[in-house]
């Protein structure tokens with residue numbers, strides 16, 4: 303397939319680009335590089351540096367390429383920042399998708415895979431969370447994901463088959479690509495920065511949650527498994543449109559992640575206990591049964607140490623991220 307990957311210079315997108323190429327697809331990456339890295343884009347993919355909201359540039363790209371599918375990884379990703387600056391999130395994460403979907407309709411591109419998020423659920427009533435759980439985002443980041451999801455069935459009537467993938471916590475690295483967000487807000491890369499001596503200590507937000515060790519529990523899904531799900535979403539077109547959770551179904555507490563990082567790096571991690579952050583649910587764990595049954599997806603990384611170890615290897619090889 304000829305595939306356009308929007309946001310393909312970012313963490314998850316760059317790993318997917320590698321897998322798409324390995325699977326024999328032809329790839330063009332459209333990325334503004336607002337938070338992505340030119341060096342993260344596989345040399346066998348075409349890279350077009352532009353904002354997806356630039357309608358003329360997008361129309362030129364569509365007109366000259368005859369894409370068959372579009373995968374969207376764009377937008378901003380910090381839920382906390384989105385509460386303080388909602389306009390930044392709606393303007394990029396929602397308007398960017400509208401521009402893209404309109405161009406797909408205009409140029410007859412019939413397949414769309416959307417990076418959604420567990421943030422569409424907010425505080426769940428029960429775990430594991432299924433796709434039928436109530437959708438009650440607690441921040442503009444999650445609201446923006448839900449707004450796009452709600453548009454998709456309307457675009458389907460204009461000929462676009464869609465697959466929305468609600469990732470839980472993306473983690474880990476491939477041999478070539480890893481996580482380099484600035485600022486970094488995700489637990490595993492931050493704890494590895496502490497292990498590497500780049501930060502003094504690891505803030506632990508909340509130690510009095512109703513969980514066995516008092517810290518929040520999250521579902522970490524390996525970036526290679528996420529990428530594989532996108533390939534399945536594109537190739538299994540007989541599955542039709544749909545919405546799927548992607549998690550590995552096992553929850554690990556913040557303390558367990560910090561201990562795993564200590565084991566993998568072979569050194570203790572200094573921890574700084576802090577108060578709970580508002581809007582952090584105690585437990586977020588996915589049921590991914592639908593993705594397994596319908597898409598035939600099987601997450602390969604269920605062992606926490608293996609996930610952390612892959613991230614540690616990449617971090618050791620790129621101590622300053624993509625700037626080295």
Ligand SMILES: NC(=O)c1ccc[n+]([C@@H]2O[C@H](COP(=O)([O-])OP(=O)(O)OC[C@H]3O[C@@H](n4cnc5c(N)ncnc54)[C@H](O)[C@@H]3O)[C@@H](O)[C@H]2O)c1
Nearest residue numbers: 309311312313314334335336337338353354376377417472
């Ligand atoms: N990382 C996670 O744990 C996680 C969890 C759930 C959902 N997601 C979603 O997955 C997607 C990818 O996440 P990531 O961690 O790889 O993020 P990332 O920030 O590494 O990648 C996003 C990419 O999109 C590009 N971009 C942003 N706005 C753009 C625009 N207007 N035009 C063109 N390019 C633009 C950035 O330059 C960057 O390369 C995001 O949509 C995110 O919301 C991520």
